[in-house]
Amino acid sequence: MRKTIGLTGDGAAAEAMRQIDPDVVAAYPITPQTEIVERFAEFVAEGSVHTELVTVESEHSAMSACCGSSAAGARTITCTSSQGLALMHEMLYIAAGNRLPIVLINVNRTLSAPINIHNDQSDSLGSRDAGWIQLYCEGAQEVYDTVIQAVRIAEDRSVMLPVMVCLDGFVVSHNVEPINVLDDQEVKDFVGEFRPVINLLDTENPISMGNLTLPEYFFEHKYAQAYALEQSKPVIAKVDKEFGEKFGRSYGIIEAYRMDDAEIAIVTLGSMVGTARVVADDLRQQGIKAGVLKIRCYRPFPIDEVAEALKGVKAAAVMEKALSPGAPGPAVFSDVLGALYHKGVHVNLISYVAGLGGRDVPAKSIRRVYEHLQKIAASGKVDRILNYLDLRGWQ
Amino acid sequence: MASLKELSQREILFTGGHRLCAGCPAPIVVKQVLLAAPHAPIVVNPTCCLEISSAVFPYTAWKVPYYHNAFENAAAVASGIDAAITALRRRGKLDENKKFSVIAIGGDGGTYDIGFQALSGMLERGHRVLYVCYDNGAYMNTGIQRSGATPYGAWTTTSHVGDAQKGKQQHRKDLAWIAAAHGAYVANASLHNWRDLMRKVEKALNYDGPSFINVQAPCPRGWRFPEDKTVEIARLGTECCFYPLYEVEDRGRKWVINYVPRNKIPVTEYLKPQGRFAHFFQKGNEYLIEEFQAEVDRRWEHLQRLAKMSEDL
Amino acid sequence: MTVQINDAIRKLDKKSFPAWYEIPLGGTLVAEGSTDYHTGSWRTKRPIWNAEECSHCMICWMYCPETAIKVENGKVVGIDTNLCKGCGICANECPREKAMTMAPGGEY
Ligand SMILES: Cc1ncc(C[n+]2csc(CCOP(=O)(O)OP(=O)(O)O)c2C)c(N)n1
Ligand code: SF4
Ligand code: SF4
Ligand code: SF4
Ligand SMILES: [Mg+2]
Numbered sequence: 001m002r003k004t005i006g007l008t009g010d011g012a013a014a015e016a017m018r019q020i021d022p023d024v025v026a027a028y029p030i031t032p033q034t035e036i037v038e039r040f041a042e043f044v045a046e047g048s049v050h051t052e053l054v055t056v057e058s059e060h061s062a063m064s065a066c067c068g069s070s071a072a073g074a075r076t077i078t079c080t081s082s083q084g085l086a087l088m089h090e091m092l093y094i095a096a097g098n099r100l101p102i103v104l105i106n107v108n109r110t111l112s113a114p115i116n117i118h119n120d121q122s123d124s125l126g127s128r129d130a131g132w133i134q135l136y137c138e139g140a141q142e143v144y145d146t147v148i149q150a151v152r153i154a155e156d157r158s159v160m161l162p163v164m165v166c167l168d169g170f171v172v173s174h175n176v177e178p179i180n181v182l183d184d185q186e187v188k189d190f191v192g193e194f195r196p197v198i199n200l201l202d203t204e205n206p207i208s209m210g211n212l213t214l215p216e217y218f219f220e221h222k223y224a225q226a227y228a229l230e231q232s233k234p235v236i237a238k239v240d241k242e243f244g245e246k247f248g249r250s251y252g253i254i255e256a257y258r259m260d261d262a263e264i265a266i267v268t269l270g271s272m273v274g275t276a277r278v279v280a281d282d283l284r285q286q287g288i289k290a291g292v293l294k295i296r297c298y299r300p301f302p303i304d305e306v307a308e309a310l311k312g313v314k315a316a317a318v319m320e321k322a323l324s325p326g327a328p329g330p331a332v333f334s335d336v337l338g339a340l341y342h343k344g345v346h347v348n349l350i351s352y353v354a355g356l357g358g359r360d361v362p363a364k365s366i367r368r369v370y371e372h373l374q375k376i377a378a379s380g381k382v383d384r385i386l387n388y389l390d391l392r393g394w395q
Numbered sequence: 396m397a398s399l400k401e402l403s404q405r406e407i408l409f410t411g412g413h414r415l416c417a418g419c420p421a422p423i424v425v426k427q428v429l430l431a432a433p434h435a436p437i438v439v440n441p442t443c444c445l446e447i448s449s450a451v452f453p454y455t456a457w458k459v460p461y462y463h464n465a466f467e468n469a470a471a472v473a474s475g476i477d478a479a480i481t482a483l484r485r486r487g488k489l490d491e492n493k494k495f496s497v498i499a500i501g502g503d504g505g506t507y508d509i510g511f512q513a514l515s516g517m518l519e520r521g522h523r524v525l526y527v528c529y530d531n532g533a534y535m536n537t538g539i540q541r542s543g544a545t546p547y548g549a550w551t552t553t554s555h556v557g558d559a560q561k562g563k564q565q566h567r568k569d570l571a572w573i574a575a576a577h578g579a580y581v582a583n584a585s586l587h588n589w590r591d592l593m594r595k596v597e598k599a600l601n602y603d604g605p606s607f608i609n610v611q612a613p614c615p616r617g618w619r620f621p622e623d624k625t626v627e628i629a630r631l632g633t634e635c636c637f638y639p640l641y642e643v644e645d646r647g648r649k650w651v652i653n654y655v656p657r658n659k660i661p662v663t664e665y666l667k668p669q670g671r672f673a674h675f676f677q678k679g680n681e682y683l684i685e686e687f688q689a690e691v692d693r694r695w696e697h698l699q700r701l702a703k704m705s706e707d708l
Numbered sequence: 709m710t711v712q713i714n715d716a717i718r719k720l721d722k723k724s725f726p727a728w729y730e731i732p733l734g735g736t737l738v739a740e741g742s743t744d745y746h747t748g749s750w751r752t753k754r755p756i757w758n759a760e761e762c763s764h765c766m767i768c769w770m771y772c773p774e775t776a777i778k779v780e781n782g783k784v785v786g787i788d789t790n791l792c793k794g795c796g797i798c799a800n801e802c803p804r805e806k807a808m809t810m811a812p813g814g815e816y
Contacts, residue, residue, distance in 0.1 A: 068475025
């Protein structure tokens, strides 16, 4: 039976995992992800899942064990944050290169130093080139729904790639929201059975994987992998659509919120989307044509959708919670810029880095970003491309 | 244990056509391990000489399921495979009677050093995995750098011999002892004694818990000896008690020495044929031989004490 | 561009250089052994097996790193010259003086 209950983002992720009932979970505690692995361990203890939980001695071993179990044909999920994701970094590339459909729930937290347990997106944005699909969730309901979708996406025969589901630490992971939880059987039916292509346990048909691949073959291997990631976009859309048709909620690859006639727009991902919506609504009431472009699917990057949505906008700001020191601009900004260039769309585009290390990004600050965009839209001139929201001493 | 004649009629599931050096110990170890495996083997292999030379796209020397992931995580990858077997069996997705021999085979660098934590985790969690270390006493794949397994005084490309320093400054880590402290089935073996090694592999893989076997694997290239002497050097290593053959059962309590040399030979007979110890035999460096001998004696005596204490267990 | 991807795990034609869309999933190979990769050219010396002197004790078979000692029905029948690297371990370990010896030069 479907029901609505109060759950945190972490709780929603754990609940989705319970209903998916994966074969193997290998995970290690780290704030603010810990509640997921703790809650899941309760499910194991009470016997409400059949999962083999591997309580590994590090995230490094968590991702390694996930690779082993996925390669052995077991449906495999893990979860982590921040330093944990960094410790997995080497195997993130390997999981993708080996085409293992692992699902990883990353509760976004900044990276040390200085050490800080709070939210920003440096961890997963820093892993953007590992070859994983990355989906960013705005709230706990979306986390719940996306984790379920992720299993289907990863295991699609034409994808066979790992998927990272990202949610903002504390802001989403620890906030209680009313969550519509599906019936256990509905989830089971939706995810279906895992039919692995790569299976080490098929000892009658032995395979050799992770082979040394020299220059004559390496490029082709990597391109085939990159191509699979690029081509996963329609699958992500299809799974989301099917989810919507069955359960009444879908999110799209991107979501263009009040973008139809928008003159100024904020492009962002994760929980900042929600705040930006509220501000855009306010501005609309004042007759200001403000919109929000939410990037839900960050890898593969929705080039066409983003360019299409920004076409006609006079000025836009990309807001993201990560720095890219020494780069011409932070990651998401650079990607949006690239998408516009691909499609020959010109928009006066600026970047706002915000909310590092858990700094609050309140509506009034986002309002200032829109004000900045209004000025650019009016003058047709970009005064400053790279901006830092609520950074003391910066003007 | 099958005789050599019987064994030789079985298929070897690791073939030639690999690119390991002539006289390499690794394939000899792999052959004995796979021949002894009682169930369908699944091999996890960290980055090392064996890996980069045996599975070179589009060729692979393996005829069993084989997985190389990274350098430091073979034990964790194997843990994942073990977890998958448990989970899929629980769900009825695997044939009840189908049994697997999950085997990780790594070099000493990937085991003693960078893979140490993963190994400890695997042993502590109690996975049904056999971890075999082919111990060639250095990072050979990257060009003979010292590892935690490199013996005292040995020349490597990161423990040179010069006026200020004569080879590696430390004695080697005794990994089998550390593994035994986890309560796993643990053994020290050597490729020259195939019967002993294969018996241990079979025992480990029939054991319902984690196991670790360290295998002496003399490397002609890194140890600087002629490539036809691989087996002979291993024999000398055991005859001088530098590499004793023993096993630890009963969750780390029962120590059994499997081979006691009739005449324990001086370490010089083992050191002399190896170029990595050439400086031991130069004038003024006699203390290196003395210290090497003293450490071998200390460890051998301690091992004998443990074995004696275990006798009535 | 949409292309047909043939990524099932299958035996490869080792002599061809596949296009990217012909690379099997994750570069995974059928574990079929590598006896078709010949390392015989590595030899600088070669083992000479003497059938008359051989007791078929199989010691050379156990220690050969290259699976190059050919065995049929429990008896040694020769050396696989495609695989043998000429290391000399077989001759060194052979308990019979004249059953396995090394000769200079890799060519037979
Ligand atoms: C994280 C990481 N660090 C370093 C390396 C480089 N590396 C590959 S193999 C190797 C040494 C392997 O030594 P060992 O495990 O003893 O095996 P051997 O080659 O001696 O058989 C090193 C240093 C690597 N691949 N990955
Ligand atoms: S360096 Fe040693 S271990 Fe490595 S392939 Fe050569 S002989 Fe084997
Ligand atoms: S070791 Fe010598 S005697 Fe024994 S089988 Fe080989 S060649 Fe024959
Ligand atoms: S020379 Fe070496 S490779 Fe050749 S048959 Fe003898 S042991 Fe095998
Ligand atoms: Mg080594």
